Amino acid sequence: MRGRTALMALAGAVAVAGYAARRAHRFPLDGRTALITGGSRGLGLLLARELGARGCRVVVCARDGDELHKAVADLRDRGVQAHAVRCDLRDRDQVHAMVADAVSRFGGLDIVVNNAGIIHSAPLDSLGEAEFDDAMRTMFWASLYVTQETRPHLGGGVLVNITSIGGKISPPHLLTYACAKFAQVGLSEGLDAELARHGIRVLTVVPGLMRTGSPRRAFYAGRPGLEYAWFSLLAAVPPVSMNSKRAARRIVNAIRDGRHHLTLTLEARVAMAVHGVAPSLTQTLLRAANRVLPGPGAEGPTSGLEAAPRADRWGMRLLTRLNDRASRDLNQLPGAEHGRVPEPRDSGRHARR
């Protein structure tokens, strides 16, 4: 009995100490300036909305000017002080100019979120060096460029890297993505150790699947209709995929709470734990999964905007409804009026970049 009381007292003391430590490391958000790469749509737009709602000024960057324009209008409608800069993050000079613009706009930077990303779903035989290069430049090199350019302005601030469960476990048909995300995880966790003595906290976010509406903006090769079908199905079905608004809220809470690591979704946490102790088991499961994925095909990289109508014809739209709703809410559909999914005929515009 006495032992149980002592144990409960110890648990209470640990909880109180944990709470006090968390409060001491809190990073108040009101009045801060945040730069969010890839903030024109998807998770980046949600992070901009959430940070804006907590009193931050936000700068968003991406390549597509129309989508940036819509994103800034959306943010200003919500009362957020927002600014957009067009930038291809794969180009160091453009990153340099974008950061200078962001810093001068609101007089400094407190939070930088490396969020921009790109995804190719295809078997290895349908992927070329160009796709590997694109993924590495968009997710690894861009994160490094943004870090190097913003570092001098970020003392006392927070650098956030949105990585992925694909940066901890490498799934079949997502090889370009996984290579780039593994590199980004290594960068982020290493930076956390190195930048601490310069007063910069690094937060590594490892999301599982989230319903950001991004399957329509991903690229598919080999047999694009089938690739789109399996990928968009997984990305649409709870609990495999998470509500992206909740994901954005949890990321912003982690920024505020002084955290260094955040894994989103129970599935991602379980998968990482199992892979950590029994990697042969997860590899066996991944080999089995690969057997049911689409076989090789001849088609080159095709945008989800073009691939989706093929899968929709097989009734996929019923199953992917939740993610389609996210597409409309999160600025994923070029040419769409608010709330309207474009017809297949206007969907090929971004087929190849």
Ligand SMILES: NC(=O)c1ccc[n+]([C@@H]2O[C@H](COP(=O)([O-])OP(=O)(O)OC[C@H]3O[C@@H](n4cnc5c(N)ncnc54)[C@H](OP(=O)(O)O)[C@@H]3O)[C@@H](O)[C@H]2O)c1
């Ligand atoms: N959705 C998920 O289930 C999931 C799961 C785990 C991790 N994540 C990660 O979360 C992040 C956001 O994902 P999301 O689903 O919101 O993606 P998304 O909707 O496709 O948005 C990607 C954003 O990145 C921008 N971008 C891409 N390439 C760029 C470049 N070269 N230069 C500048 N901006 C660029 C895009 O704008 P432009 O195309 O106009 O440049 C867009 O704003 C990504 O890093 C992704 O890997 C997502």
